[in-house]
Amino acid sequence: MADLFDKIYKDKGPLGKWSEVAEGYFVFPKLEGPISNRMKFRGQDVITWSVNDYLGLANHPEVRKVDAEAAAEWGSAYPMGARMMSGHTSLHEKLQEELASFVSKEAAYLLNFGYQGMVSTIDALVSKKDVIVYDVDAHACIIDGVRLHLGQRFTYKHNDMESIEKNLQRAEKIAEQTGGGILVISEGVFGMRGEQGKLKEIVALKEKYNFRLLVDDAHGFGTLGKTGAGAGEEQGVQDQIDVYFATFAKSLASTGAFIAGDQEIMDYLKYNLRSQMFAKSLQMQLVIGALKRLEMLRTMPELKEKLWENVNALQNGLKDSGFDIGTTQSCVTPVYLKGSIPEAMALVNDLRENHGIFCSIVVYPVIPKGMILLRLIPTATHTLEDVEITLTAFSAIRERLENGTYRRLSAGVAEAMEK
Numbered sequence: 001m002a003d004l005f006d007k008i009y010k011d012k013g014p015l016g017k018w019s020e021v022a023e024g025y026f027v028f029p030k031l032e033g034p035i036s037n038r039m040k041f042r043g044q045d046v047i048t049w050s051v052n053d054y055l056g057l058a059n060h061p062e063v064r065k066v067d068a069e070a071a072a073e074w075g076s077a078y079p080m081g082a083r084m085m086s087g088h089t090s091l092h093e094k095l096q097e098e099l100a101s102f103v104s105k106e107a108a109y110l111l112n113f114g115y116q117g118m119v120s121t122i123d124a125l126v127s128k129k130d131v132i133v134y135d136v137d138a139h140a141c142i143i144d145g146v147r148l149h150l151g152q153r154f155t156y157k158h159n160d161m162e163s164i165e166k167n168l169q170r171a172e173k174i175a176e177q178t179g180g181g182i183l184v185i186s187e188g189v190f191g192m193r194g195e196q197g198k199l200k201e202i203v204a205l206k207e208k209y210n211f212r213l214l215v216d217d218a219h220g221f222g223t224l225g226k227t228g229a230g231a232g233e234e235q236g237v238q239d240q241i242d243v244y245f246a247t248f249a250k251s252l253a254s255t256g257a258f259i260a261g262d263q264e265i266m267d268y269l270k271y272n273l274r275s276q277m278f279a280k281s282l283q284m285q286l287v288i289g290a291l292k293r294l295e296m297l298r299t300m301p302e303l304k305e306k307l308w309e310n311v312n313a314l315q316n317g318l319k320d321s322g323f324d325i326g327t328t329q330s331c332v333t334p335v336y337l338k339g340s341i342p343e344a345m346a347l348v349n350d351l352r353e354n355h356g357i358f359c360s361i362v363v364y365p366v367i368p369k370g371m372i373l374l375r376l377i378p379t380a381t382h383t384l385e386d387v388e389i390t391l392t393a394f395s396a397i398r399e400r401l402e403n404g405t406y407r408r409l410s411a412g413v414a415e416a417m418e419k
């Protein structure tokens with residue numbers, strides 16, 4: 001018999017195995033200073049393209065004031081206990097009502113964290129008889145929610161309508177035998193590549209198949225649609241989304257999340273969401289802070305307009321300079337380059353140290369071997385000057401990537417990695 005920790009001593013896991021070369025720089029970097037377009041990394045000013053503060057609310061003076069006042073009035077403990085037992089307040093209800101009305105749903109329910117809330121929502125919506133059909137590129141919180149499911153589940157190829165239909169047919173056969181139903185799960189915006197989920201096409205399938213649709217709109221909420229109500233509003237199908245989910249961790253620049261839908265379904269979830277029934281209620285500071293942020297989202301369309309001015313300038317600039325930004329249909333801006341992991345590391349080092357640009361880097365196994373994905377998140381706090389500097393830097397690093405500079409610089413690392 002092995003010691004439980006033996007495997008941990010031998011293998012730190014797919015990401016952990018890079019910790020010695022990556023930690024503190026490529027992973028677990030420390031970005032310092034107020035959250036904005038310019039922050040500090042290892043003491044140096046950098047243009048920050050890696051923070052999902054889409055509307056620039058994180059450090060907005062009005063938001064900071066309300067957050068500080070709420071903390072002074074309530075502290076960080078209030079309310080104590082789970083909503084069901086002792087942690088319920090009128091302000092929690094008020095926030096739910098306002099969120100529901102904003103996303104055009106009858107009711108909403110608060111979640112302490114998006115990740116846990118999504119896991120729990122999936123768990124509460126399905127029973128063993130039901131079948132889940134979900135996009136293969138779904139976020140980890142969806143995958144982990146599906147893992148709890150005791151019945152059948154099928155993935156469909158990313159945003160592929162033929163594949164979703166094929167899987168709906170398989171699901172229908174099983175549901176007919178078990179007497180269960182079908183839950184389809186998509187994202188409103190897929191956070192890595194920036195594509196929107198094909199919600200319009202998916203809801204059109206409701207005419208042929210009997211299913212309910214759950215949408216994780218973490219990146220769409222606040223950024224897409226006329227009012228900022230997200231990908232469903234953008235695609236004109238918000239009313240066809242049966243359970244709408246968004247987190248406060250992006251456009252609302254805070255912590256917490258919510259689900260919204262028909263009153264009866266939300267009433268059911270209120271009594272069956274284990275992540276909320278068995279966890280302390282969202283603290284008051286976050287509730288009051290979310291009310292303020294939502295009010296700003298509703299009343300300050302200029303924030304979303306500025307965001308999109310920056311998104312368009314950055315995405316058009318990259319395309320005009322010949323960069324491959326894939327098929328993004330959102331603020332998420334991926335830049336695909338070809339190169340090895342050591343080359344990607346040398347390239348990001350150059351970007352940060354010599355050009356003052358901080359963006360996230362994604363490599364194999366998240367994307368295919370030999371590809372480098374630099375992921376940029378524009379926000380309303382960026383300026384067109386930030387975009388110009390970044391475009392110039394990107395042209396410079398592409399040249400160095402193509403002329404083999406990074407291959408030479410990273411030869412030592414490549415050798416060490418092969419060992």
Ligand SMILES: Cc1ncc(COP(=O)(O)O)c(C=O)c1O
Pocket residue numbers: 113114115116118139141187191216218219247248249255256257
């Ligand atoms: C698509 C998506 N869903 C869910 C979450 C989890 O939300 P939270 O950070 O509130 O746990 C994230 C990340 O924040 C996300 O990108």
